[in-house]
Amino acid sequence: MRVLTRKAKAGGNPVRSNMLRDITLGQYYQTESVIHKMDPRVKLGGTLLFIISLFFFKNYAGYVIAALFLGMVIRLSKVPFRFMVKGMKTIVMLMMITVVFNLFLTQGTPLLTIWKLTITQEGLKMAISMAIRLTLLIIGSSVMTLTTTPNNLTDGMEKMMGPLKVFKVPVHEVAMMMSIALRFIPILLEETDKIMKAQIARGADFESGNIFKRAKAMVPLLVPLFISAFRRANDLAMAMEARCYRGGEGRTKMKPLIYHKRDYIAYGCIAAYMVISIVVGRLPFLP
Numbered sequence: 001m002r003v004l005t006r007k008a009k010a011g012g013n014p015v016r017s018n019m020l021r022d023i024t025l026g027q028y029y030q031t032e033s034v035i036h037k038m039d040p041r042v043k044l045g046g047t048l049l050f051i052i053s054l055f056f057f058k059n060y061a062g063y064v065i066a067a068l069f070l071g072m073v074i075r076l077s078k079v080p081f082r083f084m085v086k087g088m089k090t091i092v093m094l095m096m097i098t099v100v101f102n103l104f105l106t107q108g109t110p111l112l113t114i115w116k117l118t119i120t121q122e123g124l125k126m127a128i129s130m131a132i133r134l135t136l137l138i139i140g141s142s143v144m145t146l147t148t149t150p151n152n153l154t155d156g157m158e159k160m161m162g163p164l165k166v167f168k169v170p171v172h173e174v175a176m177m178m179s180i181a182l183r184f185i186p187i188l189l190e191e192t193d194k195i196m197k198a199q200i201a202r203g204a205d206f207e208s209g210n211i212f213k214r215a216k217a218m219v220p221l222l223v224p225l226f227i228s229a230f231r232r233a234n235d236l237a238m239a240m241e242a243r244c245y246r247g248g249e250g251r252t253k254m255k256p257l258i259y260h261k262r263d264y265i266a267y268g269c270i271a272a273y274m275v276i277s278i279v280v281g282r283l284p285f286l287p
Helices: 002-010 013-021 040-054 060-077 081-105 121-146 150-160 162-167 171-201 211-217 219-242 261-281
Strands: 110-114 117-120
Touching: 040 060, 040 121, 040 150, 040 261, 060 121, 060 261, 081 117, 081 121, 110 121, 117 121, 150 162, 150 171, 162 171, 171 219, 211 219
Parallel strands: none
Antiparallel strands: 110 117
């Protein structure tokens, strides 16, 4: 058993374990910053508008402005940049697939031919744009979750979706479900990490062999992971039941959301970014 443990430490299995810890979505980074103190509605709305703006750009100048704006927000949030970027490791494969598909499947002016596959100028431009867009999208979303507590996130979503109550939409319940889902991401990843380490200690190998053998090796993880997830969900349901939770009807807030001066300034900055980035990002004479 000692030999297997050493082999596991020397081999590639810890890499998979580290990859699980690299997922930053749903985690909260506690520190004192102006971004952390902002109203969650500002951060939710700003993130949504930032993501929408990325799909309006027709040149790289727009992405440069978006990157500068995002860099300023990260600087103000006081979240270490390396912590922000490490979440990108988990989507490298998705990004590579997206880039390859855009490179070889976009029609246009031929640039390079590899066997029967042709890379076009339009495909190269689209591939670069998609890679930049995905990077900014993931980092921008991570900023919102890293600087907002789950409770504030729930309150913010509930407030923003308030008008949907007119159409009989259970706004509070929807916001609660989304918040719980985000909160469970790091918990399930931690549970997966523990199960993988336990399996490795028993001689399991998740790295050797082809993709089908690796997928087959992951099957023993699923059953204990599902059992753990259902157990945690049951514990949460019992805790909510014990506290007489009956949904959002008639509930009051101990700390109601109130806009402050910094929130109005943030709205102004977001509006200025949207106007400048979309106008500049759609200018035809810019690269």
